Amino acid sequence: MPYCLYLRKSRADIDAEANGEMETLARHEKILLDLAKRMHLDVTEIYREVVSGETISSRPVVQHLLTEVENEMWDGVLVVEIERLARGDTIDQGIVSRAFKFSNTKIITPLKTYDPNNEYDEEYFEFGLFMSRREYKTIRRRLTQGRMSSAKEGKHTGSKAPYGYDRIHVESGKGYTLSPNEKETPIVKMIFDWFVNGQLQEDGSYRKLGAHAIAHRLTNLSIDSPTGNPTWNPRSVYWILHNPVYTGKIRWGYKKDKKIIVDGAVKRTRIIPPEEEQILVEGLHPAIISDEIFNQAQELFLRRGNPSVVIEKELKNPLAGVVVCGICGRPLRYRSNANRRDFGVECRTYGCPCKGSYIYIVEKRIIDALRDWVNEYKLSWDDMPREMHSLLIVKEQAYNAAIKELNTLTKQLDKTHDLLEQGIYDTETFLIRSKSLSEKIAESEKNIAKLSADINNEKLRENNRKNLIPKVENLIDIYWQLPNASAKNDMLKEVLEKVEYTKLHTVGRSKTKKLDDFDLVLYPKLPRT
Known part of the structure; x- marks a missing residue:
């Protein structure tokens, strides 16, 4: 049976590429092909993981590779580091370890070849995965602390600008802030105006519009939604009306991921933490909406009652x-x-x-x-x-x-x-x-x-x-x-x-x-x- 290569970028690799270093996967591919040549290994497949994910469930390429390993399709898998295979929790590490052990598939790195059926190699392999998990959590904690510090400084920490703004570098130092988008800013103002003051009717009166009516109106006006689609989703209007970023604020920690067990599988769900765990500070970017208009919108939401909650029924x-x-x-x-x-x-x-x-x-x-x-x-x-x-x-x-x-x-x-x-x-x-x-x-x-x-x-x-x-x-x-x-x-x-x-x-x-x-x-x- 042949051998295959598994290539995946780490966070450090992404940072290095941003600083002008060689493309990571190409460099790793050359290292592993040279290793295969020295060891006279017949490499017939190269797997490249182009998505970033903490768990195996979020990385489709490694899922496919592990399925082939379990089916005993490979004599061995070449990786630059043992950590590239799994940096998830102990469950993910156990999945990787069992797949290679029960199929008797070797893991080959430039430093060492791991035989999963060798007691000492197995122990070294499991210890390497444990240490990589600790390193991952340390890196993630540092990144989270860095983003929190940037938020407290009024910088925009998201990878994408909210509708109505463009994401730009701050004038001095590191980080990003927001600049009003000339095309989208009037739309945001119009959404708040329709919701708070109402839309002018033929008889000269004003009728206040809800999120659904505003979405329908924007769709009829052929205005592209935040996702670029011609049809607006009422939820998009709802979140625009609730987002304090339009008043010149930066909000951090408003939503958090929580892992839950559903039918024996780990699922992610979004929760809203208590207010004391959230950060709301003045941002470096200019406001589009005044505090008065924004607060009126929130009061209107409270008067109309909370959104209906779908409960499980027959x-x-x-x-x-x-x-x-x-x-x-x-x-x-x-x-x-x-x-x-x-x-x-x-x-x-x-x-x-x-x-x-x-x-x-x-x-x-x-x-x-x-x-x-x-x-x-x-x-x-x-x-x-x-x-x-x-x-x-x-x-x-x-x-x-x-x-x-x-x-x-x-x-x-x-x-x-x-x-x-x-x-x-x-x-x-x-x-x-x-x-x-x-x-x-x-x-x-x-x-x-x-x-x-x-x-x-x-x-x-x-x-x-x-x-x-x-x-x-x-x-x-x-x-x-x-x-x-x-x-x-x-x-x-x-x-x-x-x-x-x-x-x-x-x-x-x-x-x-x-x-x-x-x-x-x-x-x-x-x-x-």
Whole structure:
């Protein structure tokens, strides 16, 4: 089996690059390729982690690498330091340690090769991860203290300027401050004015607008939102109206991350700490909004009451997470009516022309469509087995040929080291030949992976006739006898990826339009080709 490289930047590397040093990943790649050459290791893959994250769950490349390590795809992994693999808590360190130990995969650094099944190497490895975690926490504590000190000095500590400002360097010393954005500043003033004083009406009166009305108004005026989208989110308006930065203040510690356990997994949630733990000081930047206007806005929020809180309730919509709007792609929302027993679903995306319908009518149409689909699918299977069997044989033959080709290329790559030692290849020729063979091996592995996926898909299609079709038939038979919306929802999700719903008119009192006059597109859970 081959070896691979894992490259990841540390915070110190990012700081060094900012000071003009060589790009870190390129430098580390050269160091590790030179090491592989000296140790005669066949490197066939290089993994580059381009995102920064404390935990394994926030680093997709290392997750992929650990999966391959667990599947015993590598003899060893080359890293510049042991700390590059894991700097998270003891749980993350344990995940890394177990993956390498149980798969007997070596960790190779320029200073030492770690054999996870060697008792002394294992102890040294675990101690290295422990020390790297301590170093990480020390660095993070220093960074947090530095940002807090900058905030107390009135500097902007965020990586992105709030809407209405541009982020600029302070005139003297280190750090950043804010400068009013000529295009966005009038929009911020207009938002506060509409909320506090109101918008001028045709009769000469003023009507105060809430966050939703302001968002709709800005969208209609074709003003880009803070994210650059043409549609404004009311939450964006809400946070602008609550942010004291527009009065020339700097706020620090208003939100904090808190780790919680949900279904056995660590999740991050945002909390608002007590006021005594927050910092609110005069900033170096000029104000856009006066303290008087800002305070009036906060008083209006208090008068209107706190925002409603979503609490966990019993599921009432059997189509939740299944039916989406065929125009905008958003999930349809549940609609209740206190005076009637007919509940409905509708698209609530602002500006979307898709109309709502009663839930029981949409349900009936879905069940009828599933019945038609399963009948057609069963008929099509009668003509397909012989054709599918022939196709499966062809793909299995191609897969076996690709495996032989990969073995040949791997032997050729092994031979390049012998030719280098014999002096037939010089270093430059060796690197060129090694790279060429590595690329061919990578292409061969991709071909093998594709063929393997195709073979699995063909087999999955066969299993669908044995598994999916009976599930759909069972759903059709018992759907209307299920006890509640949750049970219906679970069964629909078992057989459907999603259902696209499109309706461009309302029925009203029209005698020509029917209640079930809408279009559905079903996406059964078939294997992807």
